[in-house]
Amino acid sequence: MSKKTRKCNCDFAEDTCKKEPEFEQLRTQIHDLQEQIQQLTELVRTDALTGLYNHRxxxxxxxxxxxxxxxxxxxxxLVLIDLDHFKLVNDTWGHEVGNLALKHAANLIRFTIRPMDLPCRYGGEEFALLFPSTPLITSKQIAERIRDILEKTPLECENHSIKLTASFGIASYSANSLLTEDQLIEKADQQLYLAKNQGRNQVCAAISEQNHYPQVSQEEKDLLNNLFDNNQ
Structure with missing residues:
Protein backbone atom coordinates (compact mmCIF):
# COMPACT_ATOMS: atom_id res chain seq x y z
CA MET A 1 0.00 0.00 0.00
CA SER A 2 1.57 3.20 -1.12
CA LYS A 3 1.99 6.05 1.30
CA LYS A 4 -0.29 9.03 0.77
CA THR A 5 1.37 12.32 0.17
CA ARG A 6 0.84 14.57 3.17
CA LYS A 7 -1.00 17.72 2.16
CA CYS A 8 0.12 21.11 3.34
CA ASN A 9 -2.17 22.54 5.98
CA CYS A 10 -1.04 26.16 5.55
CA ASP A 11 -3.13 28.82 3.85
CA PHE A 12 -0.74 29.10 0.92
CA ALA A 13 -0.93 27.19 -2.35
CA GLU A 14 1.75 24.51 -2.67
CA ASP A 15 4.05 26.62 -4.86
CA THR A 16 3.68 29.57 -2.54
CA CYS A 17 4.33 27.44 0.51
CA LYS A 18 7.69 26.40 -0.87
CA LYS A 19 8.62 30.09 -1.08
CA GLU A 20 7.64 30.82 2.51
CA PRO A 21 11.31 31.20 3.64
CA GLU A 22 11.74 33.85 0.93
CA PHE A 23 8.63 35.66 2.16
CA GLU A 24 9.91 35.54 5.73
CA GLN A 25 13.22 37.03 4.65
CA LEU A 26 11.35 39.76 2.77
CA ARG A 27 9.25 40.56 5.85
CA THR A 28 12.45 40.84 7.91
CA GLN A 29 13.97 43.20 5.37
CA ILE A 30 10.83 45.37 5.36
CA HIS A 31 10.87 45.52 9.16
CA ASP A 32 14.55 46.55 9.14
CA LEU A 33 13.82 49.26 6.58
CA GLN A 34 10.96 50.58 8.69
CA GLU A 35 13.27 50.81 11.71
CA GLN A 36 15.90 52.64 9.64
CA ILE A 37 13.27 55.11 8.39
CA GLN A 38 12.16 55.72 11.97
CA GLN A 39 15.76 56.33 13.06
CA LEU A 40 16.33 58.76 10.16
CA THR A 41 13.10 60.56 11.04
CA GLU A 42 14.34 60.99 14.62
CA LEU A 43 17.65 62.37 13.35
CA VAL A 44 15.91 64.90 11.11
CA ARG A 45 13.80 66.30 13.96
CA THR A 46 16.33 66.00 16.79
CA ASP A 47 19.06 68.42 17.88
CA ALA A 48 22.37 66.58 17.60
CA LEU A 49 23.94 68.13 20.71
CA THR A 50 21.17 67.93 23.31
CA GLY A 51 18.96 65.15 21.98
CA LEU A 52 15.91 67.39 22.29
CA TYR A 53 13.66 68.23 19.35
CA ASN A 54 15.10 70.85 17.01
CA HIS A 55 13.69 74.23 16.00
CA ARG A 56 12.11 72.90 12.80
CA LEU A 78 4.53 77.65 25.45
CA VAL A 79 7.58 78.09 27.69
CA LEU A 80 10.80 79.75 26.53
CA ILE A 81 13.91 79.13 28.65
CA ASP A 82 17.20 80.99 28.43
CA LEU A 83 20.28 80.01 30.44
CA ASP A 84 21.47 82.99 32.44
CA HIS A 85 24.89 84.50 31.67
CA PHE A 86 25.75 81.62 29.35
CA LYS A 87 28.34 83.68 27.49
CA LEU A 88 30.27 83.85 30.75
CA VAL A 89 30.35 80.04 30.89
CA ASN A 90 31.83 79.87 27.39
CA ASP A 91 34.29 82.67 28.05
CA THR A 92 35.44 81.19 31.37
CA TRP A 93 35.50 77.47 30.66
CA GLY A 94 35.50 77.21 26.86
CA HIS A 95 32.96 76.07 24.32
CA GLU A 96 33.40 72.37 25.06
CA VAL A 97 32.32 72.94 28.65
CA GLY A 98 29.57 75.18 27.29
CA ASN A 99 28.31 72.26 25.23
CA LEU A 100 28.38 70.05 28.33
CA ALA A 101 26.34 72.69 30.13
CA LEU A 102 23.73 72.64 27.37
CA LYS A 103 23.53 68.84 27.55
CA HIS A 104 23.29 69.03 31.34
CA ALA A 105 20.41 71.52 31.18
CA ALA A 106 18.65 69.46 28.49
CA ASN A 107 18.88 66.30 30.60
CA LEU A 108 17.43 68.09 33.65
CA ILE A 109 14.58 69.44 31.54
CA ARG A 110 13.87 66.01 30.09
CA PHE A 111 13.96 64.48 33.58
CA THR A 112 11.53 67.02 35.05
CA ILE A 113 8.79 67.35 32.42
CA ARG A 114 5.92 64.93 31.81
CA PRO A 115 5.89 62.29 29.03
CA MET A 116 3.27 64.30 27.12
CA ASP A 117 5.40 67.47 27.02
CA LEU A 118 7.61 68.45 24.07
CA PRO A 119 11.12 69.74 24.90
CA CYS A 120 12.98 71.53 22.10
CA ARG A 121 16.25 73.33 21.63
CA TYR A 122 15.09 76.68 20.33
CA GLY A 123 18.57 77.93 19.48
CA GLY A 124 21.88 78.68 21.18
CA GLU A 125 21.35 78.48 24.94
CA GLU A 126 17.58 78.82 24.59
CA PHE A 127 15.02 76.03 24.96
CA ALA A 128 11.31 75.82 24.22
CA LEU A 129 8.71 73.62 25.89
CA LEU A 130 5.21 72.85 24.66
CA PHE A 131 2.69 71.77 27.28
CA PRO A 132 -0.37 70.24 25.54
CA SER A 133 -3.77 70.45 27.25
CA THR A 134 -2.24 72.27 30.20
CA PRO A 135 -3.55 75.39 31.99
CA LEU A 136 -1.27 78.27 32.83
CA ILE A 137 -1.10 77.52 36.56
CA THR A 138 0.15 73.97 35.93
CA SER A 139 2.68 75.19 33.37
CA LYS A 140 4.06 77.67 35.89
CA GLN A 141 4.43 74.88 38.45
CA ILE A 142 6.35 72.67 36.00
CA ALA A 143 8.54 75.59 34.92
CA GLU A 144 9.27 76.43 38.54
CA ARG A 145 10.34 72.82 39.21
CA ILE A 146 12.73 72.98 36.24
CA ARG A 147 14.11 76.32 37.45
CA ASP A 148 14.61 74.93 40.95
CA ILE A 149 16.30 71.66 39.95
CA LEU A 150 18.57 73.50 37.50
CA GLU A 151 19.67 75.90 40.20
CA LYS A 152 20.27 73.09 42.70
CA THR A 153 22.09 70.74 40.29
CA PRO A 154 25.39 72.29 39.18
CA LEU A 155 27.45 70.86 36.33
CA GLU A 156 30.36 68.88 37.74
CA CYS A 157 33.22 69.26 35.27
CA GLU A 158 37.03 69.23 35.47
CA ASN A 159 36.97 69.18 39.28
CA HIS A 160 34.79 72.27 39.26
CA SER A 161 31.14 72.78 40.14
CA ILE A 162 29.54 75.16 37.65
CA LYS A 163 26.23 76.62 38.79
CA LEU A 164 23.60 77.24 36.14
CA THR A 165 20.36 79.18 36.36
CA ALA A 166 17.72 80.06 33.78
CA SER A 167 14.97 82.59 33.11
CA PHE A 168 11.52 81.47 31.94
CA GLY A 169 8.78 83.13 29.90
CA ILE A 170 5.36 81.51 29.52
CA ALA A 171 2.42 82.31 27.26
CA SER A 172 -0.84 80.36 27.25
CA TYR A 173 -3.11 79.76 24.28
CA SER A 174 -6.84 79.10 24.48
CA ALA A 175 -9.40 78.12 21.85
CA ASN A 176 -10.70 81.69 21.48
CA SER A 177 -7.28 83.32 21.54
CA LEU A 178 -6.53 86.14 19.12
CA LEU A 179 -2.84 85.24 18.87
CA THR A 180 -1.16 83.78 15.82
CA GLU A 181 1.62 81.24 16.35
CA ASP A 182 4.28 83.91 15.86
CA GLN A 183 2.49 86.23 18.27
CA LEU A 184 2.32 83.44 20.85
CA ILE A 185 6.09 83.02 20.58
CA GLU A 186 6.51 86.80 20.89
CA LYS A 187 4.30 86.81 23.97
CA ALA A 188 6.43 84.14 25.65
CA ASP A 189 9.57 85.99 24.59
CA GLN A 190 8.30 89.19 26.20
CA GLN A 191 7.79 87.33 29.46
CA LEU A 192 11.28 85.86 29.15
CA TYR A 193 12.80 89.33 28.84
CA LEU A 194 10.70 90.46 31.78
CA ALA A 195 12.18 87.64 33.87
CA LYS A 196 15.68 88.69 32.84
CA ASN A 197 15.05 92.37 33.53
CA GLN A 198 13.67 91.55 36.98
CA GLY A 199 16.86 89.77 38.03
CA ARG A 200 16.91 86.44 36.11
CA ASN A 201 16.47 82.94 37.56
CA GLN A 202 12.68 83.32 37.71
CA VAL A 203 9.44 82.46 35.92
CA CYS A 204 7.18 85.08 34.34
CA ALA A 205 3.91 84.26 32.61
CA ALA A 206 1.21 85.93 30.50
CA ILE A 207 -2.42 84.93 30.27
CA SER A 208 -3.94 84.08 26.89
CA GLU A 209 -5.40 86.75 24.67
CA GLN A 210 -9.17 86.31 24.66
CA ASN A 211 -11.72 87.33 22.07
CA HIS A 212 -13.88 90.10 23.46
CA TYR A 213 -17.48 89.65 22.41
CA PRO A 214 -19.80 92.69 22.52
CA GLN A 215 -22.05 92.85 25.55
CA VAL A 216 -25.81 92.75 24.98
CA SER A 217 -27.46 95.82 26.49
CA GLN A 218 -30.48 95.62 28.76
CA GLU A 219 -32.55 97.36 26.08
CA GLU A 220 -31.60 94.67 23.56
CA LYS A 221 -32.42 91.95 26.09
CA ASP A 222 -35.88 93.49 26.69
CA LEU A 223 -36.50 93.65 22.95
CA LEU A 224 -35.59 90.02 22.50
CA ASN A 225 -37.83 89.02 25.41
CA ASN A 226 -40.76 90.97 23.92
CA LEU A 227 -40.25 89.28 20.55
CA PHE A 228 -40.22 85.91 22.25
CA ASP A 229 -43.37 86.70 24.29
CA ASN A 230 -45.29 87.94 21.23
CA ASN A 231 -44.58 84.69 19.40
CA GLN A 232 -46.12 82.57 22.12
Missing part, protein backbone atom coordinates in the same frame (compact mmCIF):
# COMPACT_ATOMS: atom_id res chain seq x y z
CA UNK A 57 10.17 70.25 14.68
CA UNK A 58 9.20 72.81 17.32
CA UNK A 59 7.40 74.90 14.69
CA UNK A 60 5.58 71.83 13.39
CA UNK A 61 4.58 70.79 16.91
CA UNK A 62 3.44 74.31 17.81
CA UNK A 63 1.17 74.35 14.78
CA UNK A 64 -0.34 71.00 15.80
CA UNK A 65 -0.92 72.11 19.39
CA UNK A 66 -2.61 75.34 18.31
CA UNK A 67 -4.92 73.34 16.05
CA UNK A 68 -5.57 70.82 18.83
CA UNK A 69 -6.50 73.61 21.25
CA UNK A 70 -8.90 75.12 18.72
CA UNK A 71 -10.46 71.70 18.19
CA UNK A 72 -10.68 70.47 21.79
CA UNK A 73 -10.91 73.71 23.74
CA UNK A 74 -8.11 72.62 26.11
CA UNK A 75 -5.47 75.31 26.70
CA UNK A 76 -1.84 74.74 25.79
CA UNK A 77 1.21 76.66 26.96
Missing amino acids: YFREALHREVERTQRTGADCC
